[in-house]
Amino acid sequence: MKVASDLFDSRIQARNLLVELSIKEYLQLAEDILDKNEYQRRRVRSSKTVYSLLQTDIQRGCIIPPVVLALTSDIEGSYSSNDKFNEFLQSNKDHLVILDGLQRTYSMIDLIKELNSKGDENELKKVLDHKIRAEFYVGLNRIGILYRMLTLNTGQTPMSLRQQIEILYLDYLKTPVEGIELLRETDEKIAKRTNQYNFREIVEGFNAYLERNEFPIDRADLLDNIQSLEVLSRENAQTDLFINYLKAWHAFVQKITELCGEDGVSEDFLYEHGEGVFGKNAQQIFKKAQAVSGFGASIGRLIDFKIINDFQDVTDSVEKMTISTPSSFIDGINRNMEWIKNNTKKIGNAQRAYFQYFFRELFNPEGDSFVKPELAVSAAFYKYQSQNI
Numbered sequence: 256m257k258v259a260s261d262l263f264d265s266r267i268q269a270r271n272l273l274v275e276l277s278i279k280e281y282l283q284l285a286e287d288i289l290d291k292n293e294y295q296r297r298r299v300r301s302s303k304t305v306y307s308l309l310q311t312d313i314q315r316g317c318i319i320p321p322v323v324l325a326l327t328s329d330i331e332g333s334y335s336s337n338d339k340f341n342e343f344l345q346s347n348k349d350h351l352v353i354l355d356g357l358q359r360t361y362s363m364i365d366l367i368k369e370l371n372s373k374g375d376e377n378e379l380k381k382v383l384d385h386k387i388r389a390e391f392y393v394g395l396n397r398i399g400i401l402y403r404m405l406t407l408n409t410g411q412t413p414m415s416l417r418q419q420i421e422i423l424y425l426d427y428l429k430t431p432v433e434g435i436e437l438l439r440e441t442d443e444k445i446a447k448r449t450n451q452y453n454f455r456e457i458v459e460g461f462n463a464y465l466e467r468n469e470f471p472i473d474r475a476d477l478l479d480n481i482q483s484l485e486v487l488s489r490e491n492a493q494t495d496l497f498i499n500y501l502k503a504w505h506a507f508v509q510k511i512t513e514l515c516g517e518d519g520v521s522e523d524f525l526y527e528h529g530e531g532v533f534g535k536n537a538q539q540i541f542k543k544a545q546a547v548s549g550f551g552a553s554i555g556r557l558i559d560f561k562i563i564n565d566f567q568d569v570t571d572s573v574e575k576m577t578i579s580t581p582s583s584f585i586d587g588i589n590r591n592m593e594w595i596k597n598n599t600k601k602i603g604n605a606q607r608a609y610f611q612y613f614f615r616e617l618f619n620p621e622g623d624s625f626v627k628p629e630l631a632v633s634a635a636f637y638k639y640q641s642q643n644i
Contacts (some may be wrong), residue, residue, distance in 0.1 A: 256274055256275070256276040256277075256340070256341045256344075257274065257275045257276070257489040258272050258337035258338070258340050258616060259274065259276050259388075260272065260273040261273075261277050262285045263634075264392070265471070266443055267392070267395060267399035268326075268394070268399065269392045269393055269394045269395045269399060269497065270392070270393040270394065271390060271391070271393075272337070272340065272390070272391045272393065273321070273388060273389075273390055273393055274340070274387060274389050274390070274391060275386055275387075275388055276314070276385075276386070277383060277385065277386055277387075278339055278382060278383055278385050278386075278387060279383040279469075280382065281322070281363070281387060282360075282363060282364060282367065284324075284344065284348060284351060285322075285353065285360050285364075286364065287348055287351065288348070288353065289353075289357075289360070289361075290436055296566075305315065306623060308357060309358075309362040309363075309556060310362055310363075310365065310366040310369070311326055312413055312485075313362075313363065313376065313382060313385060314366070314381075316382060316385065317386075317601075318386075318388075319359060320359075321389055321390050322353070322356030322358075322360065322387065322388075322389045322390070323353075323355040323356060323389070323390045323392075323394045324351055324352065324353055324354060324356075324389060324391050324392070325350075325351070325352050325354055325391070325392040325393075326350050326391060326393045326394065326395070327350045327393070327394075327395060327396070328342070328345055328348045330393070330394065334453060334470055337615075337639040340391075341600065343553075344391070356389075356393070360461045361639060365410045366382060366383065367379070367383070368614065370382060384588060385525050385619065394522060403451050408558070409553060410623075419620070421454035425631070430619070431509050432498055432501055432502065432505075434450050435450055435452070435501060435502075435505050436448070436450055436451045436452070437451075437453075437457060438451060438452065438453055438454055438456040438532055439455075439601075440455045442544075449508060449509060449512050449538060450505065450509075452505075452542070452547075452559040453544075455503070455544075456543075456547050456548075457541075459471060459502050459544055459547060459548050459551075460504065460544075460547035460548050460550055461501075461551055462551070462556050463495055463547075463548040463549075463550075463551030463552040463555070463607075464500055464551035464552065465551075466555075466557070467469075467552055467555040467556050467559060468546070469548045469552035469607040469608060469610070469611040470500045470604055470607060471544070471551050471603070471604075471607075481499075488635070489533070494552055496579055499565070499566040499567070500554075500566055502566070502570065503554070503566040503570045503573070504547065504550055505508040506570045506573045506574075507541070507550070507569070507573050508541055508542070510543065510546060510573045510574070510576055511537045511576070511578075511628065512538050512541075513539055513576070514537075514578040514581065514628075515519070515536065515537040515578065515581040515584070515585065516581065518536070518581035518582045518585070519536035519537075519545065519582065519585055520534075520536070520582065520585050520587050521536045521565070521582045521583075521585075524586045524589060524590070528589070528593060531590045532592075532593075533588065533589050533592035533593070533606075534585070534588070535563060535585075535590065537581070537583065537584075537585060538586055540585065540589075540592040544607075545603060545606040545607045546610045548591055548607045548610070548611075549608070549609070549610025549612075549613060549614055550610065550614050551613045552607075553610075553611045553612075553613075553614035553615040553618070554566065554569055554614065554618070556611075556615065557615060557618060557619060562619055562621060563618065563619075563620070567610055568618075569618055571612050572617075572618050572625070572626055573636040576617075576626045576627070576628060577627065578629060579627055579629065579630070583597055583629065584628055584629045584632060587629070587632040587633065588632055591632065591635075591636045591639075592609075594636075595609060595639075599643075605639075605643070608639060608642075608643065609636065610637055612635035612637075612638040612639050612642075613631050613632065613635035614631075615629040615635075615638075616630070616634040616635050617631040622634070
C-alpha cells in the first residue's frame, strides 16, 4: 500500500488520501465492512450491467476507477506520516465505510471466488496482485459523508431519497425516546401502534419545522438541509430539538386518539363517499406524512410569529384539547380531504398545506379554534380556500 497524494478538504474538514494498493490488500479491508455498512446502496444483481464486465476487464489488466472510502470521525489515534497509514488503517477497520464502489467491490470478490473454484493459481495470483486506486477520507462525520456522496453523485446505482434522508438523521435512532418507536424502511414493519412512527415521515416533519415549509424534501433541498443541520450542530441543540419535536407530536397523537376512542368515520359518510376515505379513524389520519409535515411547519411559523415559545407550549396545549363528537370531527377532515382531491392538481402538497393551517388554528392561543380540533377543521379549510383559490 502506497500513499500517492494527501490533500485536505476544507469544506468537510477531512483529509483525503489517494492510495495505491493491490486487490488483495483492498479486499482484506473491504470484506469485513460490507455487512455493516449503513451508508451503502443495495447490491445490483444483474448480469447485464457494466459490473458483470468488470471481472473480465480486471483480468485483462484494466485500471478501474478509484473506490472511495471514509474513516469516520470516531477513529482512534492518528498517524505521524503517510508510510504509517496502513498500520493506522488496520487498527481502525471497524470505522471504515464504503462511499462509492460497492458494485466494484462485489465484482472483485466474485472474481476471486470463481478463480479459487477453478484452481487457477497463476491467474488468481495475477488478479490479487493487480493494482487499484482508492481514496480515503479521514475523520468525516455523518453530515460530511452524506454531503460528499451527494455532491460527487457517486455510484452507478444512486441511493433513494428515503435512504439519503435516513442516513442524514440516523443518529436520532440511537437516541431512544421513552415510549416511542421509530421504524426505518429496512425494518419491514408497519407503524400500527399509537407509539410507532415511520422514521422517514417523522424526519420530513422535522425538516418541515426547520424550513418552516410543509412540502416534502426533494433532492435539491437535501444539500440545503445539510447546511441547516450544520448550524444546529454548532449550536449544540440538534438532538434536544428533535426529541422535543418528537415528544410534542407523540403527545398530540396520543391525545387525539384518546379523545376519539373507538369512534371513526360515520356510516353515512362511508355510504356517501365509499371506502376510499383519507382516514377511517384519528390514528389513520394523523399517522400520514401530510399531517406530520403540516404539524412541523405550523409550529415553526407559530414560533417565528412569537405566538408560542417552543414545543413545550404545544405539549401543554395538547392536554387542554376537547372533542364533543369524534365521528363528526373525523367526517369533517375526510370531507375536506375529498374536496382537495377533487379540486387540486398536486393533491399531496395541498393536503400538507391544509394540515399546516389546521395545526396553526389548533395551537394558536389567540384564535377561536385554540385546543378545539372540531373548530380547527373548518377554520383551516376556510383558510386554505381563501389562500389558494
